Amino acid sequence: MKIAIAGAGAMGSRFGVMLSRAGNQVILIDQWAEHVAAINAKGLTVDTETGSSQVHLPAYLPAQVTEKPELVILFTKSMGLPKMLAAIEPILTPETKIVCLLNGLGHVPTLEKYVHRENIFMGVTLWTAALIGPGHVKLVGDGRVEVQNIVPTEQAAAEEICRVFSAAGLKAEYSPNVIFSIWRKACVNGTLNTLCTLLDCNIAQLGALPQTAKLLRQIIAEFALVAKHDDQVALPVEPIARDIEALYDPKKAGEHYPSMHQDLIEHHRLTEIDYLNGYVAKKAAAAGLATPICQLLTELIHAKEALLVK
Numbered sequence: 001m002k003i004a005i006a007g008a009g010a011m012g013s014r015f016g017v018m019l020s021r022a023g024n025q026v027i028l029i030d031q032w033a034e035h036v037a038a039i040n041a042k043g044l045t046v047d048t049e050t051g052s053s054q055v056h057l058p059a060y061l062p063a064q065v066t067e068k069p070e071l072v073i074l075f076t077k078s079m080g081l082p083k084m085l086a087a088i089e090p091i092l093t094p095e096t097k098i099v100c101l102l103n104g105l106g107h108v109p110t111l112e113k114y115v116h117r118e119n120i121f122m123g124v125t126l127w128t129a130a131l132i133g134p135g136h137v138k139l140v141g142d143g144r145v146e147v148q149n150i151v152p153t154e155q156a157a158a159e160e161i162c163r164v165f166s167a168a169g170l171k172a173e174y175s176p177n178v179i180f181s182i183w184r185k186a187c188v189n190g191t192l193n194t195l196c197t198l199l200d201c202n203i204a205q206l207g208a209l210p211q212t213a214k215l216l217r218q219i220i221a222e223f224a225l226v227a228k229h230d231d232q233v234a235l236p237v238e239p240i241a242r243d244i245e246a247l248y249d250p251k252k253a254g255e256h257y258p259s260m261h262q263d264l265i266e267h268h269r270l271t272e273i274d275y276l277n278g279y280v281a282k283k284a285a286a287a288g289l290a291t292p293i294c295q296l297l298t299e300l301i302h303a304k305e306a307l308l309v310k
């Protein structure tokens with residue numbers, strides 16, 4: 001399949017490398033000129049548990065692409081999504097399918113401004129990856145993917161995307177209720193990412209703190225309030241909290257510094273907070289609901305951004 005990865009940072013590179021190794025024709029598209037130049041000059045440097053290798057994939061700035069892909073996989077940061085969609089609009093045909101695997105909430109209305117609804121596929125992933133520098137990523141660990149169509153007639157196309165992903169080892173499953181999965185994943189990021197970033201710790205260290213269990217449940221309960229009000233999604237607080245707590249195990253994600261920590265603490269870049277706790281606080285305010293903890297966490301992250309982002 002002809003696949004374009006739009007947003008070829010850590011996660012986009014992971015998907016690009018795995019899909020290319022499975023025989024797909026993959027191109028990488030990214031706005032970061034130094035990263036694109038490094039990949040084209042010497043290949044993408046991929047570090048894994050077993051060593052380092054160079055993977056040769058064509059990389060482009062959005063304005064340079066002329067090929068028309070059959071499938072586009074979006075992996076920008078949430079705040080980069082509109083700019084990327086506007087930039088790749090010229091290469092989209094009425095048949096091009098788009099899969100959005102970003103963390104965070106509220107992406108469908110953005111996608112609908114650029115893509116016909118029947119071509120939009122939403123998903124979540126538990127794969128992880130880290131961007132070490134331009135043209136250099138670290139891909140360790142295991143993961144899986146869930147994908148669903150947003151227009152009911154397009155289930156077969158979603159299942160085909162899952163088949164292509166799974167043939168590349170990405171372990172994709174058709175999701176019968178992706179909106180629930182997106183909210184559940186947002187609970188993971190709205191707790192672990194936000195708290196690890198504010199406390200400057202990894203997931204295992206967060207899990208060992210006496211305050212964490214209660215705080216986790218309070219944050220999830222606020223997400224549940226808005227999920228129910230806005231999307232009629234019922235989020236069960238206790239089972240979601242237990243699933244998140246299972247990630248403290250160093251054999252799972254315990255050693256991992258969440259992507260928000262990588263963005264703000266390590267790279268002094270803006271975070272996706274407005275698509276996580278900030279989204280919940282904003283939607284709650286609009287509906288007259290109280291989500292004081294999400295409101296406070298959002299303000300603290302923005303304050304830390306003001307201190308750290310150049």
Ligand SMILES: NC(=O)C1=CN([C@@H]2O[C@H](COP(=O)(O)OP(=O)(O)OC[C@H]3O[C@@H](n4cnc5c(N)ncnc54)[C@H](OP(=O)(O)O)[C@@H]3O)[C@@H](O)[C@H]2O)C=CC1
Pocket residue numbers: 007008009010011012030031032075076077078080101102103104125126127128129130131259267272
């Ligand atoms: N990393 C992870 O383990 C996981 C991430 N996700 C989600 O996947 C999506 C993509 O995340 P991820 O792959 O981590 O993002 P990255 O930060 O690795 O890359 C995203 C984009 O940010 C820009 N960028 C990154 N670093 C720099 C830099 N130093 N200078 C200039 N530009 C830079 C690049 O594009 P541009 O210039 O166009 O902004 C890049 O394509 C997010 O929604 C994230 O939450 C989901 C699961 C796990």
Ligand SMILES: CC(C)(CO)C(=O)C(=O)O
Pocket residue numbers: 103127128188189192193253256257258259260
């Ligand atoms: C790995 C995980 C689940 C950690 O919160 C994540 O999605 C991230 O780092 O953004």
